[in-house]
Amino acid sequence: MQKGRDFIKAIHRSFFTLHSNTSISQMDQSTRYRYSPTLKWNPMVEEYFIKAYGADHFSRISTALTCPSCYSCIRVNTLKSTSDAVIEKLLEIFKERGMHDVAVQESSTTWEPDNCCKATLKCTGSAESLKAIKSISKCQFPGLDYVVFVKGSGPHAIHYGDNEGKPLKEVIVSRKCAEAVLRGAQVYVPGVLACSAHVERGDAVAVSVAVEQYGPDGGWGVAMTRGTVIQGSQEDPYYFERDGLYIGQATAMMSRAGMFRVTEGVAVDMKERVYRLPSFYDLLEGEIFLQNLPSIITAHALDPQPGERILDMCAAPGGKTTAIASLMKDKGEVVAVDRSHNKVLGIQKLAAEMGLSCITTYKLDALKSVCHGAESDSLPNTCSAEDARTSDLLSTVNDLQLKDGQYPSKAELRKRIRQLKNGPGRNHTAGGRVEKSKGFSPNSFDRVLLDAPCSALGLRPRLFAGEDTIDSLRSNAKYQRRMFDQAVQLVRPGGVIVYSTCTISPGENEALVRYALDKYEFLSLASQHPKIGGPGLTGSCQLSDGFVEEWLKPGEENFVQRFDPSSDLDTIGFFIAKFSVGPKNI
Numbered sequence: 394m395q396k397g398r399d400f401i402k403a404i405h406r407s408f409f410t411l412h413s414n415t416s417i418s419q420m421d422q423s424t425r426y427r428y429s430p431t432l433k434w435n436p437m438v439e440e441y442f443i444k445a446y447g448a449d450h451f452s453r454i455s456t457a458l459t460c461p462s463c464y465s466c467i468r469v470n471t472l473k474s475t476s477d478a479v480i481e482k483l484l485e486i487f488k489e490r491g492m493h494d495v496a497v498q499e500s501s502t503t504w505e506p507d508n509c510c511k512a513t514l515k516c517t518g519s520a521e522s523l524k525a526i527k528s529i530s531k532c533q534f535p536g537l538d539y540v541v542f543v544k545g546s547g548p549h550a551i552h553y554g555d556n557e558g559k560p561l562k563e564v565i566v567s568r569k570c571a572e573a574v575l576r577g578a579q580v581y582v583p584g585v586l587a588c589s590a591h592v593e594r595g596d597a598v599a600v601s602v603a604v605e606q607y608g609p610d611g612g613w614g615v616a617m618t619r620g621t622v623i624q625g626s627q628e629d630p631y632y633f634e635r636d637g638l639y640i641g642q643a644t645a646m647m648s649r650a651g652m653f654r655v656t657e658g659v660a661v662d663m664k665e666r667v668y669r670l671p672s673f674y675d676l677l678e679g680e681i682f683l684q685n686l687p688s689i690i691t692a693h694a695l696d697p698q699p700g701e702r703i704l705d706m707c708a709a710p711g712g713k714t715t716a717i718a719s720l721m722k723d724k725g726e727v728v729a730v731d732r733s734h735n736k737v738l739g740i741q742k743l744a745a746e747m748g749l750s751c752i753t754t755y756k757l758d759a760l761k762s763v764c765h766g767a768e769s770d771s772l773p774n775t776c777s778a779e780d781a782r783t784s785d786l787l788s789t790v791n792d793l794q795l796k797d798g799q800y801p802s803k804a805e806l807r808k809r810i811r812q813l814k815n816g817p818g819r820n821h822t823a824g825g826r827v828e829k830s831k832g833f834s835p836n837s838f839d840r841v842l843l844d845a846p847c848s849a850l851g852l853r854p855r856l857f858a859g860e861d862t863i864d865s866l867r868s869n870a871k872y873q874r875r876m877f878d879q880a881v882q883l884v885r886p887g888g889v890i891v892y893s894t895c896t897i898s899p900g901e902n903e904a905l906v907r908y909a910l911d912k913y914e915f916l917s918l919a920s921q922h923p924k925i926g927g928p929g930l931t932g933s934c935q936l937s938d939g940f941v942e943e944w945l946k947p948g949e950e951n952f953v954q955r956f957d958p959s960s961d962l963d964t965i966g967f968f969i970a971k972f973s974v975g976p977k978n979i
């Protein structure tokens with residue numbers, strides 16, 4: 394406790410020493426109340442990324458990460474609706490909400506690989522009359538016309554008002570809260586860290602964010618405890634910390650006392666935002682799914698075919714699982730596993746909402762995905778914790794086969810076993826039971842997706858990146874390799890593995906590909922369709938401890954897709970590699 398207080402005091406001291414010679418009159422108010430964050434990195438990680446990308450490119454990536462993408466990407470559930478129907482419904486909803494000038498973007502652009510999205514999506518950055526949305530358009534990439542883009546706008550310069558020389562009323566929110574607000578969310582009570590004195594319901598407040606600072610003890614922290622009173626003057630110990638970190642103007646929905654007394658509800662209602670993006674919360678449930686473009690492309694790269702058996706190894710919340718099942722027209726089997734019980738329930742709920750019945754879910758540690766031995770020969774190709782029950786069910790299925798007088802396909806048998814175990818349409822029940830699996834038989838899947846847990850250093854908007862160290866990036870890479878080793882065993886010869894991450898870190902991307910190709914001779918990189926992302930990184934990088942990280946070899950770079958957050962496509966940072974699996978000699 395004392396250590397925490399010392400940390401806070403020390404941070405205050407360091408800020409005061411730094412800024413005490415600056416008078417408020419010297420400060421340009423328009424500079425202060427702007428949004429221009431600088432992403433903080435661990436110095437060694439920054440050095441590593443500068444080696445990988447070059448200083449200028451990395452600086453652009455770093456800046457892009459602090460902003461949301463200027464459009465929302467919606468995947469239409471083609472089993473329930475069409476892009477045209479969704480666009481019509483959204484226009485109707487936006488009209489009801491008073492956004493009259495939202496327009497359908499005509500597909501005037503003829504598609505070319507390099508400018509498809511540039512033409513429809515580039516942010517204008519100008520002060521637009523629209524409150525939230527500029528236009529809605531269908532994606533122009535071939536085969537992706539079920540993807541709808543809803544364009545937002547920003548960054549907007551916001552006039553926070555002239556409070557007749559008195560300090561503005563303000564609210565400071567947590568970093569996580571601010572990142573959500575930049576994506577279109579509201580400010581909920583738990584996200585509020587500090588508030589000016591005497592704020593009453595209905596007051597206009599300037600909203601800024603508290604970002605982690607490097608403390609004198611060598612660690613990162615937020616030098617503020619929840620409930621702090623903002624003074625608003627330069628003597629305010631938090632004054633300079635939030636310089637350039639203002640995300641919009643809001644109306645207080647409760648008094649200051651209320652914000653720190655109640656435990657839930659909207660604390661302030663965002664009226665003017667630096668970035669205006671629509672919220673799709675609770676909108677057209679089951680018909681649409683808000684999903685990043687690279688994630689949608691990942692499902693296409695896997696190229697799942699109706700009737701196949703697919704494994705999604707780290708599946709929650711189920712975005713790619715459901716995208717894969719839709720591409721398969723809900724025919725075949727998508728086995729979705731995750732190690733978190735609640736997240737598996739979430740996948741079941743999503744599958745039910747989207748009306749997808751070919752998804753089977755299990756709680757499983759992907760590091761233990763392979764099940765060897767007699768158990769693995771069981772028909773369902775999963776070694777469930779309930780093997781005894783499974784064998785009873787198998788004999789029931791055998792009876793069914795005899796009664797029917799014909800032998801159904803393996804996929805049909807698996808489906809019938811599932812139904813017997815779970816009852817009809819278990820995926821359609823909310824809060825159901827989560828089945829544990831002990832793993833699957835080797836070579837039992839046609840295709841495997843490993844959308845690996847990673848450092849997530851491609852996610853946007855991001856206001857802080859200092860907590861990742863070279864060591865943490867390395868341990869992610871080790872974890873990913875162990876998972877990949879499992880994927881290799883589970884996929885059948887002739888099958889496909891797709892590996893993806895949402896990080897810009899080459900150690901978790903190109904270095905994984907190098908590891909895979911060097912270790913498994915029967916793996917080769919395969920072309921991906923559609924190919925929208927840029928090439929991968931070739932060569933190697935020597936880290937500060939002398940370790941040399943090997944990336945792609947020349948000629949391999951165009952097989953992978955690297956989505957660069959600073960490119961015109963304006964996506965999150967993302968990486969996709971696709972492997973063809975040849976005859977195995979294991």
Ligand SMILES: C[S@@+](CC[C@H](N)C(=O)[O-])C[C@H]1O[C@@H](n2cnc3c(N)ncnc32)[C@H](O)[C@@H]1O
Pocket residue numbers: 688706707708709710711712713714730731732733736757758759760844845846847
């Ligand atoms: C990048 S997210 C997956 C996102 C998902 N594929 C989607 O598109 O919706 C990574 C997931 O891996 C899960 N995970 C992490 N370690 C795991 C493990 N050892 N076994 C299974 N799942 C794991 C996490 O719970 C998390 O849900």
